Amino acid sequence: QSALTQPASVSGSPGQSITISCTGTSSDVGNYNLVSWYQQHPGKAPKLMIYEVSKWPSGVSNRFSGSKSGNTASLTISGLQAEDEAIYHCCSYVGGSTLEFGGGTKLTVL
């Protein structure tokens, strides 16, 4: 069982915005601005979408944005597109030189 909690699934229609949450504790997500988000299409390796809570790696669309409030980090995708359908994983530094992933959220574009 993951220490970081994500909803199992979310859905949205093309053009809409959706938000995926990632809830930890005051010892991990709440204590460090070291949350990252990964997109994973079926049969493919994860791809870094957001790092340090809200920063974009080169080449990632600004339709993807990250934020954090207290012990919960969030990934928002605006202007939903069919190609955004994938599994999204959150990840956080949790202290003690350790990384933790959430359980993953399947995004369905209706």
Added chain:
Amino acid sequence: QPQLQESGPGLVKPSETLSLTCTVSGGSISSSSYYWGWIRQPPGKGLEWIGNIYYSGSTYYNPSLKSRVTLSVDTSKNQFSLKLTSVTAADTAVYYCARRGSSWFLDYWGHGTLVTVSS
């Protein structure tokens, strides 16, 4: 942009040792800015961080796997490796190698390799 490629046996017997190597091209594994690591994903499940290694040999392990995992690095070959001992069916997963930035994000990943534990 670096490219990472996992290699190793796709089938390992229970109680034996799983060994994988990640070859890095398009960049030096000896860069002072990055760490190198392993992540696994059991079929149909989420990602699990296994550990990271620095080119100097410093290691960081997932506490839940620490007793069975050893990471090593060969800078002359631009490779790093994973050994997981006493494997069981629960260790069946796709194993990914990845580059880790200083802020604990994983920016470049290999394609992954499926390792099945079965007799």
